[in-house]
Amino acid sequence: MRSTVLGAGSWGTALGAVLAGKGFPVAIWDVDGAPLATIAARHENTRYLPGIPLPETLRSEPDLARALEGAELVVIAVPSHAVRPVALQARPALRPGIPVCSVAKGVEVETLMTMSEVLEDVLPVDLHPYLTFLSGPSFAVEAARGAPTAVTVAGRWDRVARLVQGAFHTRTFRPYTSSDVAGVEIGGCAKNVVAIATGLCDGLGLGANARSALITRGLAEITRLAVAKGAVPLTLLGLSGLGDLVLTCSSEKSRNYRVGLGLGTGRKLEEIQRELGQVAEGVLNAKSVDLLAARLGVEMPICGAVHRILYQGEEPRAAVRALMARETRAEG
Numbered sequence: 558m559r560s561t562v563l564g565a566g567s568w569g570t571a572l573g574a575v576l577a578g579k580g581f582p583v584a585i586w587d588v589d590g591a592p593l594a595t596i597a598a599r600h601e602n603t604r605y606l607p608g609i610p611l612p613e614t615l616r617s618e619p620d621l622a623r624a625l626e627g628a629e630l631v632v633i634a635v636p637s638h639a640v641r642p643v644a645l646q647a648r649p650a651l652r653p654g655i656p657v658c659s660v661a662k663g664v665e666v667e668t669l670m671t672m673s674e675v676l677e678d679v680l681p682v683d684l685h686p687y688l689t690f691l692s693g694p695s696f697a698v699e700a701a702r703g704a705p706t707a708v709t710v711a712g713r714w715d716r717v718a719r720l721v722q723g724a725f726h727t728r729t730f731r732p733y734t735s736s737d738v739a740g741v742e743i744g745g746c747a748k749n750v751v752a753i754a755t756g757l758c759d760g761l762g763l764g765a766n767a768r769s770a771l772i773t774r775g776l777a778e779i780t781r782l783a784v785a786k787g788a789v790p791l792t793l794l795g796l797s798g799l800g801d802l803v804l805t806c807s808s809e810k811s812r813n814y815r816v817g818l819g820l821g822t823g824r825k826l827e828e829i830q831r832e833l834g835q836v837a838e839g840v841l842n843a844k845s846v847d848l849l850a851a852r853l854g855v856e857m858p859i860c861g862a863v864h865r866i867l868y869q870g871e872e873p874r875a876a877v878r879a880l881m882a883r884e885t886r887a888e889g
């Protein structure tokens with residue numbers, strides 16, 4: 558299946574490698590020529606996935622229209638804030654009937670739209686049934702190395718979700734399908750904010766009880782937000798919800814967890830972000846999730862605390878005291 562990946566960062570390159578590893582001809586494009594150049598010259602993305610050999614059928618293409626020529630599957634793998642401009646640029650070259658798979662995790666800050674809403678806003682109606690959303694517990698470096706990875710592909714049209722599932726399925730990469738686009742999208746976005754909270758908790762040395770409580774209550778608030786967007790609560794117990802939350806909250810490989818960890822040990826956000834050198838989407842997601850929760854009237858105390866710490870200078874320990882002092886209530 559001839560495929561095109563838009564975005565040659567960590568995840569785009571890893572997914573390109575999964576597809577190309579099956580022998581599919583894969584063109585990979587990025588606005589930045591640097592990663593494309595190293596993929597072309599050395600079959601390696603030295604910036605985003607150093608040391609991992611990439612299949613020869615993964616071909617760099619700096620011209621967007623040429624990259625999309627003849628594509629039978631289009632993967633959008635740029636950070637959530639770049640999905641709109643990239644989709645706008647790609648629009649003239651996208652043909653109806655070709656599945657588009659977005660893998661970005663986020664809600665657009667300016668509009669509070671999820672990625673499906675952004676893509677439906679930008680792309681013509683006849684492309685909408687072909688939109689799918691891949692999410693789940695997946696560190697790019699592990700998937701690219703062929704470590705067993707399971708994800709969810711959500712799509713409103715089951716036939717298309719199954720097509721994308723089949724395209725990505727390998728001996729080490731196992732996609733499931735779901736028709737719950739909102740549930741899969743909100744899980745993938747809001748877990749980044751809870752990951753920052755968990756990093757903060759560990760940075761402050763609050764202990765294992767506190768971390769478990771944060772993850773569990775974090776999942777409760779993510780579920781409330783997802784349900785307000787029309788999701789089925791059970792989706793949040795799946796790979797794109799609980800699965801991704803566990804991954805992001807329990808490993809220093811997660812940029813969002815590392816942001817929280819740094820803040821919890823008293824470092825400045827700008828310094829942590831500079832050191833990461835890559836987008837920690839949870840920082841933007843903290844803003845969009847907080848605004849979306851307010852718009853929908855959903856109570857999200859943990860995500861709200863992360864937002865205040867990041868954007869309003871609240872002291873992390875004061876935020877913890879405030880969370881513990883909230884009025885007691887029934888679990889749920």
Ligand SMILES: NC(=O)c1ccc[n+]([C@@H]2O[C@H](COP(=O)([O-])OP(=O)(O)OC[C@H]3O[C@@H](n4cnc5c(N)ncnc54)[C@H](O)[C@@H]3O)[C@@H](O)[C@H]2O)c1
Pocket residue numbers: 564565566567568569587588589592605634635636637639642643660661662663695696697698835836838
């Ligand atoms: N890295 C992972 O392990 C992983 C796993 C699952 C999902 N994701 C999601 O995939 C998306 C991409 O993440 P990533 O880790 O690959 O990011 P990254 O920071 O590694 O790379 C992002 C790429 O997007 C490109 N880009 C940025 N702005 C652009 C623009 N305006 N136009 C065109 N290209 C642009 C950059 O040049 C870069 O090559 C995110 O939404 C992330 O949440 C990442």
